[in-house]
Amino acid sequence: MPPSSPVRAPSNVPASSPSGPSLAPSLNLAVIGNCQISALLDAAGSVVWCCMPRFDSTPVFDALVHAPDGRADDGVFSVEIEDFVRSEQAYDPGTAIVRTRLFDAQGQSVELVDFAPRFITRDRPYRPAQLVRRIRPLTGHPRVRIRVRPRGDWGRAPPITTSGSHHLRYLLPELTLRLTTNAPLTYVTDGSWFVLHKAVSLLLGPDETLDDGIEETARRFEEQTALYWRHWTHxxxxxxxxxxxxxxxxxxxxxxxxxxxxxxxxxxxxxxxxxxxxxxxxxxxxxxxxxxxxxxxxxxxxxxxxxxxxxxxxxxxxxxxxxxxxxxxxxxxxxxxxxxxxxxxxxxxxxxxxxxxxxxxxxxxxxxxxxxxxxxxxxxxxxxxxxxxxxxxxxxxxxxxxxxxxxxxxxxxxxxxxxxxxxxxxxxxxxxxxxxxxxxxxxxxxxxxxxxxxxxxxxxxxxxxxxxxxxxxxxxxxxxxxxxxxxxxxxxxxxxxxxxxxxxxxxxxxxxxxxxxxxxxxxxxxxxxxxxxxxxxxxxxxxxxxxxxxxxxxxxxxxxxxxxxxxxxxxxxxxxxxxxxxxxxxxxxxxxxxxxxxxxxxxxxxxxxxxxxxxxxx
The missing domain is CATH 1.50.10.10 (Glycosyltransferase)
Structure with missing residues (x-):
């Protein structure tokens, strides 16, 4: 007698989300990481789970267990497109790099590239407790909103936030995070909508300054991380x-x-x-x-x-x-x-x-x-x-x-x-x-x-x-x-x-x-x-x-x-x-x-x- 459960054919089609970021939570998640930390992203590209500085640490993003209706205001690191209608998401082949595309009702779109840096430098692995997010417009003049809402002590401790010329510091009970970005800091702090005219990058991790420029660092990290994973897979x-x-x-x-x-x-x-x-x-x-x-x-x-x-x-x-x-x-x-x-x-x-x-x-x-x-x-x-x-x-x-x-x-x-x-x-x-x-x-x-x-x-x-x-x-x-x-x-x-x-x-x-x-x-x-x-x-x-x-x-x-x-x-x-x-x-x-x-x-x-x-x- 054949099994009773129906089978749907395996598919390599990228994940697609038919509705907005308020979609009820599911395990249609992507994982990124570098063997030091990891993060989970939902189908709309929001980081809904991430423990730092290691896997068993208190999470800094914990919307996955804090948002029963899918509407997370805190414990989330999101990039949203205004009038969102759908998303597409897939890994770059042979890597731990995730690419998410968001589309609005007017057919405009943006692309998110997410990863945790990992490559070999000076004969040893470079794997900081850091997330890198790169955002670029694909079509039209989309408006986006960036929300960075880390929390400590399982959501009970909002961070003390300070700012510099190109960075925000989040002081949590367990650690201090630094977000270095070329996106407008005021818009990030306020969670305001703005037109994305050019590519921007966000690097969230240890409270340390970058050795090079923001875009240059993000691009180099992406290239070297992709190369590492492709060599590993090879x-x-x-x-x-x-x-x-x-x-x-x-x-x-x-x-x-x-x-x-x-x-x-x-x-x-x-x-x-x-x-x-x-x-x-x-x-x-x-x-x-x-x-x-x-x-x-x-x-x-x-x-x-x-x-x-x-x-x-x-x-x-x-x-x-x-x-x-x-x-x-x-x-x-x-x-x-x-x-x-x-x-x-x-x-x-x-x-x-x-x-x-x-x-x-x-x-x-x-x-x-x-x-x-x-x-x-x-x-x-x-x-x-x-x-x-x-x-x-x-x-x-x-x-x-x-x-x-x-x-x-x-x-x-x-x-x-x-x-x-x-x-x-x-x-x-x-x-x-x-x-x-x-x-x-x-x-x-x-x-x-x-x-x-x-x-x-x-x-x-x-x-x-x-x-x-x-x-x-x-x-x-x-x-x-x-x-x-x-x-x-x-x-x-x-x-x-x-x-x-x-x-x-x-x-x-x-x-x-x-x-x-x-x-x-x-x-x-x-x-x-x-x-x-x-x-x-x-x-x-x-x-x-x-x-x-x-x-x-x-x-x-x-x-x-x-x-x-x-x-x-x-x-x-x-x-x-x-x-x-x-x-x-x-x-x-x-x-x-x-x-x-x-x-x-x-x-x-x-x-x-x-x-x-x-x-x-x-």
């Missing part, structure tokens, strides 16, 4: 098919890396609900250990060694600093271990659907799958001769502490991969990843010519494997279930195929895939689990689960179906080619924090697996 190993989707996913994954430490955040936002009015609002501006295996595998498949090695270095820092071998589910981007969760008073939330949370209580959880994720990810460094520093026997000894934890905890209850807050079970996915830790340590020990250690880890992996096969298999459901001696189905058991626990042609794995399809799939899209959690039954599908399903389809020989499901997922990307964490199958609308690293990794992995080979056309 080096990627791409599949034959779906290259546009993979390039955009790869750039977005790179933008999610805080390059100073190598950490990669789960998403750029906090508190975008997983489903409407669900209360499932979490802060994702941190680095989750469970992502390690998937992120490293995606980067490796693209041959993006620099980003991968930087992330591996961050991961090894986590391993070597883990007290008594204990690893938290997540850390801050500076490897902060304390991330206390609180709710922000007086903030509406996305579309008015609060609460807005800062921090994440999950750092306190015990999630035993993290040890397998660490070992799976870190093992790359023992096998990859491209790395500047290959892992050695000392690194293996540190990694064995992760294996010891996995062995000790493999049949102990935990919060599980989905971070359940009010119950603990022996989760199949956690035991599975503990098996993976022992199994990969055996492989590494063999590579290092340590036969006794290899034998020890191989025997431990065998013991855990027997327990999983006996205790997670449910004969009544004809499927592996979410916990030992459990009843409920859970998409995370699909990882049995991804980590090599079972041959995908095993009848039990094939039966499990079919059981999950009949229970968890809404058309092409898969929910996480069928049981109730702390907030009730899940309403939306979880994008990474859909990608796991696509992988399972391919592994079990259903390749044509896998390609069909993958095309359906690509069709649900927003007009800029990005995905959040969740989507509503009935409408295709995106929900959850944005852009989601897990989801972008899913695009890369599925495209690489499903693409026709290059030798089919050469």
């Amino acid at each position: 080096r990627l190993a791409l599949p034959l098919e779906w290259q546009d989707a993979v390039i955009r996913a790869a750039i977005t994954l790179k933008l999610c890396q805080f390059e100073e430490t190598g950490a990669i955040v789960a998403a750029m936002t906090t508190s975008i609900p997983e489903a409407p009015n669900s209360g499932r609002n979490w802060d994702y501006r941190y680095c989750w250990i469970r992502d390690a295996f998937f992120v490293i595998r995606a980067l490796n498949s693209l041959s993006e060694v620099g980003t991968m090695e930087s992330y591996l270095n961050w991961l090894y820092n986590v391993i070597r600093s883990a007290p008594d071998g204990h690893v938290q589910p997540l850390y801050g981007i500076g490897r902060e271990s304390l991330l206390p969760e609180s709710m922000v008073d007086g903030v509406f939330g996305y579309r008015g659907m609060g609460p807005v949370r800062v921090g994440n209580q999950a750092y306190e959880h015990f999630q035993h799958d993290v040890y397998g994720s660490v070992v799976l990810g870190a093992a790359q460094a023992f096998h990859d001769q491209r790395l500047f520093r290959q892992a050695d026997a000392s690194d293996f000894q540190a990694l064995e502490s992760m294996g010891e934890q996995a062995w000790r905890l493999h049949e102990q209850p935990d919060a599980g991969i989905w971070e359940l807050r009010t119950r603990a079970r022996i989760h199949t996915s956690s035991a599975l990843m503990c098996w993976a830790a022992c199994d990969r340590l055996a492989h590494v020990a063999t590579r290092l010519s340590l036969p006794e250690r290899a034998s020890l880890w191989r025997e431990r992996a065998r013991t855990i494997r027997i327990k999983i096969l006996e205790r997670s298999w449910n004969g009544e459901r004809q499927a592996f279930v979410e916990s030992f001696e459990g009843q409920d189905l859970d998409a995370s058991v699909l990882l049995m195929g991804e980590v090599g626990f079972l041959n995908p042609q095993d009848a039990r794995f094939i039966s499990t895939v079919k059981a999950l399809e009949s229970t968890l799939c809404d058309g092409y899209f898969m929910r996480r689990y069928e049981g109730r959690d702390d907030f009730g039954l899940p309403e939306t599908s979880f994008n990474v689960c859909t990608f796991w399903h696509i992988d399972a389809l391919a592994r079990t020989g259903r390749r044509a179906e896998a390609r069909e499901y993958f095309e359906a997922m690509l069709a649900r990307r927003n007009p800029l080619g990005l995905l959040s964490e969740d989507l509503a199958p009935a409408t295709g609308e995106l929900w959850g924090n944005f852009p989601q690293t897990y989801s972008m990794v899913g695009i890369i992995h599925s495209a690489v697996r499903l693409s026709a080979p290059w030798d089919s056309v050469v």
